[in-house]
Amino acid sequence: MTRALFIVDVQNDFTEGGALGVAGGDAVAEGITAHLAAHAGDYGLIIASRDWHDAEGDNGGHFADEPDFAGTWPVHCVAETAGAEYDPGLSTDAVTHHVKKGQGVPAYSLFEGVTDDGQTVAQLLDEHGVVDVDVTGIATDYCVRASALDAIEHGRHVRILTALVAGVAAESSEAALAELAHAGAELVTDA
Template sequence: MSRALLIVDVQNDFTEGGALAVAGGDAVASAITAFLAAHAGDYRVIIASRDWHDPEGDNGGHFADAADFVDTWPAHCVAGTDGAEYDPLLETGAVTHHVRKGQGKPAYSMFEGVTDEDETVGAVLTASGVLDVDVVGIATDHCVRATALDAVAHGVRVRIVTDLIAGVGAESSAAALAELAHAGAELVESAQA
Protein backbone atom coordinates (compact mmCIF):
# COMPACT_ATOMS: atom_id res chain seq x y z
CA MET A 1 0.00 0.00 0.00
CA SER A 2 1.48 3.35 -1.05
CA ARG A 3 1.21 6.42 1.16
CA ALA A 4 1.74 10.09 0.43
CA LEU A 5 2.35 13.09 2.66
CA LEU A 6 0.82 16.37 1.50
CA ILE A 7 2.50 19.44 3.03
CA VAL A 8 0.27 22.46 2.44
CA ASP A 9 1.64 26.02 2.11
CA VAL A 10 4.26 26.19 4.89
CA GLN A 11 5.49 29.53 3.57
CA ASN A 12 6.93 32.71 5.01
CA ASP A 13 3.79 34.75 4.32
CA PHE A 14 1.70 32.26 6.34
CA THR A 15 4.05 32.00 9.33
CA GLU A 16 4.91 34.54 12.00
CA GLY A 17 5.92 37.87 10.47
CA GLY A 18 4.31 37.13 7.10
CA ALA A 19 1.66 39.05 5.18
CA LEU A 20 -1.06 36.62 6.34
CA ALA A 21 0.64 35.19 9.40
CA VAL A 22 -0.98 32.25 11.16
CA ALA A 23 -0.16 31.88 14.86
CA GLY A 24 1.80 28.69 15.37
CA GLY A 25 3.02 28.56 11.77
CA ASP A 26 6.71 28.41 12.70
CA ALA A 27 6.00 25.70 15.27
CA VAL A 28 4.20 23.65 12.60
CA ALA A 29 7.16 24.10 10.21
CA SER A 30 9.56 22.81 12.88
CA ALA A 31 7.26 19.94 13.85
CA ILE A 32 6.85 18.83 10.22
CA THR A 33 10.64 18.85 9.84
CA ALA A 34 11.00 16.63 12.92
CA PHE A 35 8.23 14.35 11.63
CA LEU A 36 9.98 14.04 8.25
CA ALA A 37 13.27 13.18 9.95
CA ALA A 38 11.58 10.22 11.60
CA HIS A 39 9.01 9.21 8.96
CA ALA A 40 9.99 10.33 5.44
CA GLY A 41 10.76 6.71 4.55
CA ASP A 42 7.16 5.75 5.32
CA TYR A 43 5.94 7.67 2.26
CA ARG A 44 6.31 6.83 -1.40
CA VAL A 45 5.49 10.43 -2.35
CA ILE A 46 5.94 13.67 -0.39
CA ILE A 47 4.32 16.67 -2.06
CA ALA A 48 4.73 20.24 -0.81
CA SER A 49 2.62 23.10 -2.15
CA ARG A 50 3.15 26.83 -2.25
CA ASP A 51 0.80 29.66 -3.07
CA TRP A 52 2.58 31.31 -6.00
CA HIS A 53 0.65 34.35 -7.17
CA ASP A 54 1.50 36.57 -10.13
CA PRO A 55 3.36 39.77 -9.25
CA GLU A 56 1.02 41.93 -11.35
CA GLY A 57 -2.74 42.38 -11.14
CA ASP A 58 -5.32 41.13 -8.67
CA ASN A 59 -4.80 37.42 -9.45
CA GLY A 60 -8.32 36.87 -10.71
CA GLY A 61 -9.91 38.85 -7.90
CA HIS A 62 -7.91 37.07 -5.17
CA PHE A 63 -6.05 40.23 -4.08
CA ALA A 64 -7.88 43.35 -2.91
CA ASP A 65 -6.91 46.53 -1.06
CA ALA A 66 -10.13 46.27 0.97
CA ALA A 67 -9.92 42.50 1.51
CA ASP A 68 -12.84 40.63 3.07
CA PHE A 69 -10.62 37.73 4.25
CA VAL A 70 -13.13 35.26 2.80
CA ASP A 71 -12.83 35.60 -0.97
CA THR A 72 -10.32 38.44 -1.21
CA TRP A 73 -7.01 38.90 0.56
CA PRO A 74 -4.13 41.38 0.82
CA ALA A 75 -1.24 40.59 -1.53
CA HIS A 76 0.63 37.49 -0.34
CA CYS A 77 2.93 34.76 -1.64
CA VAL A 78 3.87 36.78 -4.71
CA ALA A 79 6.10 34.78 -7.05
CA GLY A 80 9.76 35.58 -6.62
CA THR A 81 9.40 37.21 -3.19
CA ASP A 82 10.61 35.95 0.17
CA GLY A 83 6.99 35.62 1.29
CA ALA A 84 6.37 32.91 -1.30
CA GLU A 85 9.33 30.80 -0.18
CA TYR A 86 9.08 27.90 2.23
CA ASP A 87 9.47 28.79 5.90
CA PRO A 88 13.19 28.26 6.70
CA LEU A 89 12.19 25.97 9.59
CA LEU A 90 10.71 23.51 7.07
CA GLU A 91 13.36 21.13 5.74
CA THR A 92 12.31 20.17 2.20
CA GLY A 93 15.06 17.70 1.30
CA ALA A 94 12.68 14.72 1.45
CA VAL A 95 10.03 16.39 -0.74
CA THR A 96 9.59 14.48 -4.00
CA HIS A 97 7.29 16.97 -5.74
CA HIS A 98 6.89 20.74 -5.39
CA VAL A 99 3.56 22.27 -6.42
CA ARG A 100 2.80 25.91 -7.22
CA LYS A 101 -0.80 27.08 -7.17
CA GLY A 102 -2.71 30.30 -7.75
CA GLN A 103 -0.92 31.80 -10.74
CA GLY A 104 -3.26 34.57 -11.86
CA LYS A 105 -6.26 33.10 -10.02
CA PRO A 106 -7.47 32.11 -6.58
CA ALA A 107 -6.45 28.58 -5.57
CA TYR A 108 -6.78 26.97 -2.18
CA SER A 109 -6.25 23.25 -2.79
CA MET A 110 -2.87 21.90 -3.88
CA PHE A 111 -4.90 19.80 -6.35
CA GLU A 112 -5.42 23.07 -8.28
CA GLY A 113 -1.67 23.50 -8.82
CA VAL A 114 1.00 21.76 -10.84
CA THR A 115 4.48 20.45 -10.20
CA ASP A 116 7.60 21.82 -11.86
CA GLU A 117 7.03 19.08 -14.46
CA ASP A 118 3.47 20.36 -15.07
CA GLU A 119 1.82 17.36 -13.36
CA THR A 120 -1.26 17.65 -11.18
CA VAL A 121 -1.30 16.25 -7.65
CA GLY A 122 -4.02 13.82 -8.68
CA ALA A 123 -1.85 12.52 -11.52
CA VAL A 124 1.15 12.10 -9.21
CA LEU A 125 -0.91 10.18 -6.66
CA THR A 126 -2.45 7.92 -9.31
CA ALA A 127 0.87 7.23 -11.05
CA SER A 128 2.45 6.35 -7.70
CA GLY A 129 -0.39 4.00 -6.73
CA VAL A 130 -1.15 6.05 -3.63
CA LEU A 131 -4.15 4.84 -1.62
CA ASP A 132 -3.54 6.75 1.63
CA VAL A 133 -2.57 10.38 2.23
CA ASP A 134 -1.64 12.30 5.34
CA VAL A 135 -2.27 16.05 5.22
CA VAL A 136 -0.29 18.64 7.22
CA GLY A 137 0.40 22.37 6.93
CA ILE A 138 -1.24 25.80 6.90
CA ALA A 139 -4.05 26.91 7.19
CA THR A 140 -6.46 24.36 8.64
CA ASP A 141 -9.51 26.42 7.80
CA HIS A 142 -8.50 27.32 4.25
CA CYS A 143 -5.90 25.50 2.16
CA VAL A 144 -5.53 22.40 4.37
CA ARG A 145 -9.31 22.02 4.31
CA ALA A 146 -9.55 22.45 0.52
CA THR A 147 -6.65 20.07 -0.14
CA ALA A 148 -8.04 17.37 2.14
CA LEU A 149 -11.52 17.63 0.62
CA ASP A 150 -10.01 17.25 -2.86
CA ALA A 151 -7.99 14.24 -1.66
CA VAL A 152 -11.19 12.62 -0.38
CA ALA A 153 -12.83 13.37 -3.75
CA HIS A 154 -9.81 11.79 -5.49
CA GLY A 155 -10.75 8.54 -3.78
CA VAL A 156 -7.86 8.02 -1.36
CA ARG A 157 -8.06 7.47 2.40
CA VAL A 158 -7.22 10.75 4.11
CA ARG A 159 -5.79 11.46 7.54
CA ILE A 160 -5.36 14.98 8.91
CA VAL A 161 -2.38 15.06 11.29
CA THR A 162 -3.85 17.47 13.82
CA ASP A 163 -0.65 18.42 15.64
CA LEU A 164 1.04 19.31 12.33
CA ILE A 165 -1.48 21.95 11.21
CA ALA A 166 -2.22 25.55 12.15
CA GLY A 167 -5.37 27.51 11.43
CA VAL A 168 -6.39 31.15 11.20
CA GLY A 169 -9.22 30.98 13.74
CA ALA A 170 -10.08 28.49 16.48
CA GLU A 171 -13.78 28.25 15.55
CA SER A 172 -13.23 28.12 11.79
CA SER A 173 -10.49 25.50 12.22
CA ALA A 174 -12.72 23.34 14.44
CA ALA A 175 -15.50 23.64 11.86
CA ALA A 176 -13.10 22.65 9.07
CA LEU A 177 -11.93 19.57 10.99
CA ALA A 178 -15.54 18.58 11.68
CA GLU A 179 -16.39 19.00 8.00
CA LEU A 180 -13.39 16.87 7.01
CA ALA A 181 -14.32 14.14 9.49
CA HIS A 182 -17.88 14.09 8.09
CA ALA A 183 -16.40 13.83 4.58
CA GLY A 184 -14.53 10.70 5.63
CA ALA A 185 -11.12 11.98 6.70
CA GLU A 186 -9.59 10.58 9.87
CA LEU A 187 -8.18 12.97 12.48
CA VAL A 188 -4.95 11.66 14.03
CA GLU A 189 -1.91 12.97 15.87
CA SER A 190 1.61 12.45 14.54
CA ALA A 191 2.31 9.71 17.12
CA GLN A 192 -0.42 7.66 15.37
CA ALA A 193 0.73 8.43 11.84
Protein backbone atom coordinates in the same frame (compact mmCIF):
# COMPACT_ATOMS: atom_id res chain seq x y z
CA MET B 1 -0.52 0.44 -0.83
CA THR B 2 1.43 3.64 -1.10
CA ARG B 3 1.05 6.55 1.29
CA ALA B 4 1.68 10.21 0.41
CA LEU B 5 2.34 13.19 2.65
CA PHE B 6 0.91 16.57 1.72
CA ILE B 7 2.70 19.63 3.12
CA VAL B 8 0.32 22.48 2.36
CA ASP B 9 1.59 26.06 2.02
CA VAL B 10 4.16 26.21 4.85
CA GLN B 11 5.43 29.55 3.57
CA ASN B 12 6.84 32.71 5.09
CA ASP B 13 3.72 34.77 4.32
CA PHE B 14 1.59 32.23 6.24
CA THR B 15 3.81 31.90 9.31
CA GLU B 16 4.42 34.43 12.07
CA GLY B 17 5.45 37.83 10.69
CA GLY B 18 4.14 37.13 7.18
CA ALA B 19 1.52 39.03 5.20
CA LEU B 20 -1.13 36.53 6.41
CA GLY B 21 0.76 35.04 9.33
CA VAL B 22 -0.96 32.26 11.27
CA ALA B 23 -0.19 31.75 14.95
CA GLY B 24 1.63 28.46 15.32
CA GLY B 25 2.87 28.43 11.73
CA ASP B 26 6.55 28.30 12.67
CA ALA B 27 5.85 25.43 15.08
CA VAL B 28 4.05 23.55 12.29
CA ALA B 29 7.10 23.99 10.04
CA GLU B 30 9.41 22.62 12.72
CA GLY B 31 6.97 19.83 13.59
CA ILE B 32 6.76 18.70 9.96
CA THR B 33 10.57 18.70 9.77
CA ALA B 34 10.72 16.46 12.86
CA HIS B 35 7.98 14.22 11.42
CA LEU B 36 9.97 13.86 8.18
CA ALA B 37 13.14 13.03 10.10
CA ALA B 38 11.32 10.15 11.77
CA HIS B 39 8.89 9.07 9.04
CA ALA B 40 10.01 10.16 5.55
CA GLY B 41 10.58 6.50 4.66
CA ASP B 42 6.89 5.77 5.34
CA TYR B 43 5.88 7.78 2.27
CA GLY B 44 6.11 6.94 -1.41
CA LEU B 45 5.45 10.58 -2.27
CA ILE B 46 6.01 13.77 -0.30
CA ILE B 47 4.30 16.69 -2.01
CA ALA B 48 4.78 20.27 -0.83
CA SER B 49 2.59 23.05 -2.20
CA ARG B 50 3.11 26.79 -2.31
CA ASP B 51 0.85 29.66 -3.18
CA TRP B 52 2.70 31.27 -6.09
CA HIS B 53 0.76 34.33 -7.18
CA ASP B 54 1.56 36.63 -10.09
CA ALA B 55 3.23 39.92 -9.22
CA GLU B 56 0.99 41.85 -11.63
CA GLY B 57 -2.77 42.17 -11.35
CA ASP B 58 -5.21 40.98 -8.73
CA ASN B 59 -4.79 37.25 -9.43
CA GLY B 60 -8.35 36.75 -10.63
CA GLY B 61 -9.84 38.84 -7.84
CA HIS B 62 -7.86 37.07 -5.10
CA PHE B 63 -5.96 40.25 -4.06
CA ALA B 64 -7.81 43.34 -2.88
CA ASP B 65 -6.87 46.69 -1.35
CA GLU B 66 -9.77 46.21 1.07
CA PRO B 67 -9.92 42.41 1.50
CA ASP B 68 -12.82 40.61 3.12
CA PHE B 69 -10.54 37.79 4.38
CA ALA B 70 -12.94 35.19 2.99
CA GLY B 71 -12.56 35.39 -0.78
CA THR B 72 -10.24 38.36 -1.13
CA TRP B 73 -6.92 38.83 0.61
CA PRO B 74 -4.03 41.28 0.94
CA VAL B 75 -1.11 40.70 -1.42
CA HIS B 76 0.73 37.52 -0.35
CA CYS B 77 2.98 34.76 -1.68
CA VAL B 78 4.01 36.65 -4.80
CA ALA B 79 6.21 34.46 -7.01
CA GLU B 80 9.97 34.83 -6.44
CA THR B 81 9.57 36.86 -3.23
CA ALA B 82 10.67 35.93 0.30
CA GLY B 83 7.01 35.63 1.35
CA ALA B 84 6.45 32.84 -1.18
CA GLU B 85 9.43 30.80 0.01
CA TYR B 86 9.09 27.91 2.44
CA ASP B 87 9.35 28.77 6.13
CA PRO B 88 12.99 28.33 7.22
CA GLY B 89 11.90 25.83 9.88
CA LEU B 90 10.66 23.44 7.18
CA SER B 91 13.27 21.12 5.73
CA THR B 92 12.31 20.19 2.17
CA ASP B 93 15.15 17.69 1.67
CA ALA B 94 12.75 14.72 1.63
CA VAL B 95 10.13 16.41 -0.58
CA THR B 96 9.71 14.46 -3.82
CA HIS B 97 7.48 16.97 -5.64
CA HIS B 98 6.94 20.73 -5.33
CA VAL B 99 3.61 22.15 -6.52
CA LYS B 100 2.83 25.81 -7.24
CA LYS B 101 -0.77 27.02 -7.23
CA GLY B 102 -2.62 30.28 -7.73
CA GLN B 103 -0.71 31.63 -10.68
CA GLY B 104 -3.08 34.37 -11.80
CA VAL B 105 -6.16 32.85 -10.13
CA PRO B 106 -7.44 32.12 -6.62
CA ALA B 107 -6.39 28.61 -5.52
CA TYR B 108 -6.80 26.89 -2.19
CA SER B 109 -6.30 23.17 -2.83
CA LEU B 110 -2.92 21.77 -3.79
CA PHE B 111 -4.88 19.79 -6.40
CA GLU B 112 -5.19 23.13 -8.26
CA GLY B 113 -1.42 23.37 -8.64
CA VAL B 114 1.18 21.81 -10.88
CA THR B 115 4.80 20.77 -10.64
CA ASP B 116 7.41 22.69 -12.63
CA ASP B 117 7.08 20.05 -15.36
CA GLY B 118 3.29 20.43 -15.49
CA GLN B 119 2.09 17.37 -13.57
CA THR B 120 -0.99 17.66 -11.38
CA VAL B 121 -1.28 16.14 -7.94
CA ALA B 122 -4.03 13.80 -9.17
CA GLN B 123 -1.66 12.52 -11.89
CA LEU B 124 1.13 11.98 -9.36
CA LEU B 125 -1.14 10.05 -6.98
CA ASP B 126 -2.48 7.85 -9.78
CA GLU B 127 0.97 7.27 -11.28
CA HIS B 128 2.34 6.10 -7.94
CA GLY B 129 -0.70 4.11 -6.85
CA VAL B 130 -1.30 6.25 -3.78
CA VAL B 131 -4.26 5.11 -1.71
CA ASP B 132 -3.57 6.89 1.59
CA VAL B 133 -2.74 10.55 2.17
CA ASP B 134 -1.54 12.28 5.33
CA VAL B 135 -2.20 16.03 5.33
CA THR B 136 -0.20 18.71 7.16
CA GLY B 137 0.25 22.45 6.75
CA ILE B 138 -1.37 25.87 6.80
CA ALA B 139 -4.15 26.94 7.12
CA THR B 140 -6.43 24.32 8.59
CA ASP B 141 -9.54 26.33 7.76
CA TYR B 142 -8.58 27.17 4.17
CA CYS B 143 -5.93 25.39 2.10
CA VAL B 144 -5.52 22.31 4.33
CA ARG B 145 -9.31 21.88 4.32
CA ALA B 146 -9.58 22.30 0.54
CA SER B 147 -6.66 19.95 -0.17
CA ALA B 148 -8.00 17.23 2.14
CA LEU B 149 -11.52 17.47 0.72
CA ASP B 150 -10.12 17.14 -2.81
CA ALA B 151 -8.06 14.10 -1.78
CA ILE B 152 -11.23 12.47 -0.40
CA GLU B 153 -13.09 13.38 -3.59
CA HIS B 154 -10.29 11.70 -5.57
CA GLY B 155 -10.95 8.48 -3.63
CA ARG B 156 -8.07 8.58 -1.16
CA HIS B 157 -8.16 7.66 2.52
CA VAL B 158 -7.12 10.86 4.28
CA ARG B 159 -5.56 11.38 7.68
CA ILE B 160 -5.19 14.90 9.06
CA LEU B 161 -2.13 15.04 11.33
CA THR B 162 -3.71 17.54 13.73
CA ALA B 163 -0.49 18.40 15.57
CA LEU B 164 1.00 19.47 12.23
CA VAL B 165 -1.64 21.97 11.07
CA ALA B 166 -2.37 25.56 12.08
CA GLY B 167 -5.43 27.62 11.24
CA VAL B 168 -6.40 31.25 10.90
CA ALA B 169 -8.94 31.11 13.74
CA ALA B 170 -9.79 28.52 16.37
CA GLU B 171 -13.53 28.39 15.63
CA SER B 172 -13.19 28.06 11.85
CA SER B 173 -10.36 25.54 12.24
CA GLU B 174 -12.48 23.38 14.56
CA ALA B 175 -15.35 23.61 12.06
CA ALA B 176 -13.01 22.60 9.22
CA LEU B 177 -11.75 19.57 11.14
CA ALA B 178 -15.33 18.55 11.96
CA GLU B 179 -16.29 18.91 8.29
CA LEU B 180 -13.28 16.81 7.24
CA ALA B 181 -14.11 14.10 9.76
CA HIS B 182 -17.71 14.07 8.52
CA ALA B 183 -16.40 13.74 4.94
CA GLY B 184 -14.41 10.66 5.94
CA ALA B 185 -11.01 11.98 7.02
CA GLU B 186 -9.37 10.47 10.06
CA LEU B 187 -8.13 13.00 12.62
CA VAL B 188 -4.83 11.73 14.01
CA THR B 189 -3.40 13.46 17.06
CA ASP B 190 -0.20 11.40 17.29
CA ALA B 191 1.44 10.19 14.10
